[in-house]
Amino acid sequence: MEKKVINVKTELLKANDLIAKDIRDEMRRRGILLINILSSPGAGKTSLIEALIDRMRDLTLKVIEGDVETEKDAERIRNKGVEAVQITTMGTCHLEANMIKQAIAGMNMDGVDILIIENVGNLICPSGYDLGEDLRMVLLSAPEGDDKPKKYPKAFLTSHVFVITKSDLIDVLSFNPERATKEALEINPGLRVFKTSAVTGEGVDELADYIRDELEKKRGEAPS
Amino acid sequence: MHEVSLILNLLDIVEENVRKFNAKRVTHIYLKVGKLSGAEPELLKSAFEVVKKGTVIEDATLTLEVIEPLVKCLNCGYEFSPEDMVFICPRCSSAETRILKGEELLLEKMEVEK
Numbered sequence: 154m155e156k157k158v159i160n161v162k163t164e165l166l167k168a169n170d171l172i173a174k175d176i177r178d179e180m181r182r183r184g185i186l187l188i189n190i191l192s193s194p195g196a197g198k199t200s201l202i203e204a205l206i207d208r209m210r211d212l213t214l215k216v217i218e219g220d221v222e223t224e225k226d227a228e229r230i231r232n233k234g235v236e237a238v239q240i241t242t243m244g245t246c247h248l249e250a251n252m253i254k255q256a257i258a259g260m261n262m263d264g265v266d267i268l269i270i271e272n273v274g275n276l277i278c279p280s281g282y283d284l285g286e287d288l289r290m291v292l293l294s295a296p297e298g299d300d301k302p303k304k305y306p307k308a309f310l311t312s313h314v315f316v317i318t319k320s321d322l323i324d325v326l327s328f329n330p331e332r333a334t335k336e337a338l339e340i341n342p343g344l345r346v347f348k349t350s351a352v353t354g355e356g357v358d359e360l361a362d363y364i365r366d367e368l369e370k371k372r373g374e375a376p377s
Numbered sequence: 378m379h380e381v382s383l384i385l386n387l388l389d390i391v392e393e394n395v396r397k398f399n400a401k402r403v404t405h406i407y408l409k410v411g412k413l414s415g416a417e418p419e420l421l422k423s424a425f426e427v428v429k430k431g432t433v434i435e436d437a438t439l440t441l442e443v444i445e446p447l448v449k450c451l452n453c454g455y456e457f458s459p460e461d462m463v464f465i466c467p468r469c470s471s472a473e474t475r476i477l478k479g480e481e482l483l484l485e486k487m488e489v490e491k
Binding site (some may be wrong): 155168169245249280306368 | 390391404415416443472476487488490
C-alpha cells in the first residue's frame with residue numbers, strides 16, 4: 154500500500170463561486186443589475202422590495218424569492234404586477250448560485266433592468282454564498298436591536314449596502330440607528346447606509362435613486 | 378446551519394481527487410477554516426461525522442485548523458488582527474483595508490493510500 158499526500162488547496166465553495174461568475178458574466182452582457190438581499194426573518198425584505206417596485210415603475214424589475222417553504226412572498230410580488238420566481242429550498246437555509254442559475258434559465262430576461270434576489274431569512278448562512286450579485290444589501294429592522302451588526306459580522310463584511318428598516322418604529326423602541334450604523338461601519342467602512350420605512354416611505358426614494366445610479370454606472374462600464 | 382452543505386462540497390472535491398489519483402482509501406483530511414468564513418468549526422466536525430458514513434471519507438480523520446483574521450491597511454501597510462470586529466486601521470485610522478487571512482474554507486491537503 155503506497156501512501157500519498159495530495160496538496161489539494163481547493164476552496165470548498167469553488168463550485169458555487171464558478172457558477173456565480175457565470176451569472177455575473179451573463180448579467181454584465183445583458184446590462185442587468187443583480188441585487189441580493191439578506192436579513193433575518195421578518196426584517197422586511199419583501200415589504201422593502203414592494204416599496205422599491207412602486208418607485209421604479211419606469212424600469213423592468215424581476216424578483217427571485219428564496220424561502221424554505223411556501224410561495225407567499227412570490228405571490229405578494231406578483232400582486233404588484235412584477236414577475237417573481239419562487240425557489241423553495243426544502244430546508245436549506247440559504248440560496249446557492251446553482252439555484253439562481255436554474256431560476257434565471259426559466260425566466261425571460263429580455264428587457265430586464267434589475268433582478269432582485271430575496272434570500273432566505275437568515276443572517277448567517279447566506280452570507281457565505283456569492284450569487285453573482287452586483288449589490289449585496291443587508292437589512293436590519295429596528296425591532297431586532299442596534300447591536301446586531303457585530304453579532305453577524307460576515308453579512309455586513311460582505312455587503313455593499315446596509316439598510317435599517319422599520320424606521321417608523323425607532324421612536325417606540327430603544328433602537329439607536331447611530332449605534333447600529335457605527336457598528337456596521339467599523340466592520341465594513343465602505344457600506345452605504347440607508348434608513349427606511351416601508352410604512353411611511355422614509356428613505357425609500359433615496360435607496361431607489363442609489364439603485365438607479367448603480368444601474369447607470371454598470372451600463373456605463375459595460376462594453377458596447 | 379450550512380455546514381452539512383459545506384461538507385458535501387468537501388466530499389465532491391475529495392471524490393474528484395480520489396478518481397484523479399486513483400486512490401484506494403482516504404486516511405486524513407486537512408481543512409483550514411477562517412474565523413470570518415461564517416462556518417462554525419464544531420458544526421463542521423459534526424457534519425463531517427454524519428456525512429462520511431458510506432462514502433470515500435468514511436475512514437478518514439479530519440484535522441481542522443482555525444485561521445485567525447489578518448487585515449492589511451492599504452494606506453500605511455500595517456498588518457493587524459481586528460479586535461472587536463473593527464476593520465479600520467488602528468494605526469492610521471484608514472478605512473481602506475484588505476482581509477489577508479480569515480475567510481478560508483480550504484481543503485488544504487489529504488492523505489490517501491493507493
